[in-house]
Every structure is written in structure tokens, then in C-alpha cells.
Amino acid sequence: EVQLVQSGAEVKKSGESLQISCKTSGYSFTSYWIGWVRQMPGKGLEWMGIIYPGDSKTRYSPSFQGQVTISADKSIRTAYLQWTSLKASDTAMYYCARDDSLGIGDDIWFDSWGQGTLVTVSS
């Protein structure tokens, strides 16, 4: 069974750094891209970026390029989303999700999702 288990809720202050994680199991970690999706309170889904754990190649949404860093550790089958200086506007639920396309063609779609990590940033 494919599983993505995210780290727990975080409460931080503006300017602090943060790394949240997404630990996977049940499939070949290095064969599938993993994406990150933001959902601000009461709002819709926003794609942040995606990583291929096989070689750590990443793609970012222009909206998030330079604002966050996506990484992965093959040895522990875990993907990460990192901020160096949080802002109050980063308050949101963050989801990791597996891209089922296997990188074939232009398609990307997310067949398995983590439970989400709520990040709250106070100013």
C-alpha cells in the first residue's frame, strides 16, 4: 500500500526557518516524482513544485521559486519542504503527493496524498 506520512503541525514566528517532511512507503521512492501543494485557510489548491528523488531534479511554480526549497533523501524515502525565513502569509496546510505519471510525457497527476502539515506563522 502506498503511504505518504507527513510531519506534524508547526507553530512558528515570522523570520524563523522550517523544514517539513513527507515519509513514503509501499512503492519505489526513486521512480516517482513527489509534489508539494499549498492550501491557505479556506482557499483552493496551489502547486508549489515537484522533485524526482531518483536524481533530485526539481521544478518549481514561478509563484514559489526562491521562496521554498524542495529536497529528498533517498536513504530514508523522505521528501522535504523548507523555508529559510517564514512569513505570516505562509500560514497554510501543506500537502505532499505522489505523481503517478512516472514522468512519461507531459502529464502530472497525484494519486496518493499525505495527510497534510498545518503550518501557522505568527507575526
Next chain:
Amino acid sequence: SELTQPPSVSVSPGQPARITCSGDLLSKQYGYWYKQKPGQAPVLVMYKDTERPSGIPERFSGSSSGTTVTLTISGVQAEDEADYYCQSVDSSDTYREVVFGGGTKLTVL
């Protein structure tokens, strides 16, 4: 590139619900659909316009025409009440970017 969904759709139990998603990139890329209930992670309910993942009820179906993809739920049930998001991919030789629609709240009357 944008994907446009109606903010809300209301339907009585047992009636069909149709949720549309429109955008130029859908003329050359597939559409995908996710269902999200309050406090839960999204769930994939349709991929490549018309393909239903295992475990998704047969009353869910998808179609595509031109720049619009449609998710149809035949015989809506109370458990279908949720937010539904369409998704596609904007791509060129140098980039691929996931695009989500704004979401549609399906209310079962």
C-alpha cells in the same frame, strides 16, 4: 494559464451533477479531478479526462470537449458533498507546471 470552475453546484440526491473546468490548455492536455472533504486531503477521482482510479464509484465519470473537461456524478449521494478541483499541466520544451482550478463546492440539497 488558468482553469476556470464554477464556484458552486447544487443538486438533489439521486440527480446528476456536472462540474465543468475550462481553459485553453485543456485543448492539448489532459484534465484531472480531485475530491476534497473538509479537513481531509484531496483524493484523485478522475485522471486523463475519463479514467477512473480503482476504488472510485462508477457513478463518477469524466468527459472532454475542446477546452472543457467535465466531471459527472450520476445519482449524487450525500457522501459526494465536497469541494472538487480540476487540474492540468501547462508545458513547453523548457517547463512543466501543474495548474489547479479554483474549486467547485458541490452541495447535496
